[in-house]
Amino acid sequence: MRLRKIKGADETVAVSPYVIHGNSNGMIDVKALFETEHSLHLEIGMGKGRFLMELAKANPHINYIGIERYTSVLIKAIKKMEAAPLPNLLFLCMDAADLEQRFAPGSVERIYLNFSDPWPKDRHARRRLTSIEYLKRYDTILAPHGQIEFKTDNEALFDFSLESVENAGWKLLSYTRNLHQDPKMNEGNIMTEYEERFSAQGNPIYKLVACR
16 A cells, blocks of 8 residues: 655654553553543544544444554644544554554554455465454453454455454354445444445445454
């Protein structure tokens, strides 16, 4: 994935009060970050932040952390937060491969994966955020009743994800191959920027919810 470098993005992310700073290899003290002690939800690969900001606004009783590894993308979410701050949302610039080094075991109630990079080449399958390797990472940080929610417009990636959930011994709670035509699973759905674009092109949106 190649992104256009935005001048000043690194510097903005480094000093933003909406970004979690400190030791990049140390555990995050969630209790010290938020004004109130609520359950914690993560979005991995949050992009420009629209989905998570709307979710945080609608659920003030939940604390959210959005993870984005690219500063050129994260800076756009920071600008949105500067215009409309939310006390229950913070951002974190990191690679999702390091989740276990940053979040304590059992500390996360839910993980959102929205329109993740499909990494289409077979040799890159381990990098997919729904691979067995990543499910093992989620298993470590999720609470006993924790869940993952995954949305994509990529049918091949969705099929791979269904297979990964089964092979990892996880439980598939629900899934659909056409989210916007599924009244039950689409209830309360918040669209990401990608979702809005893809669905406008006539692409079906796939979604699954799984737990251990």
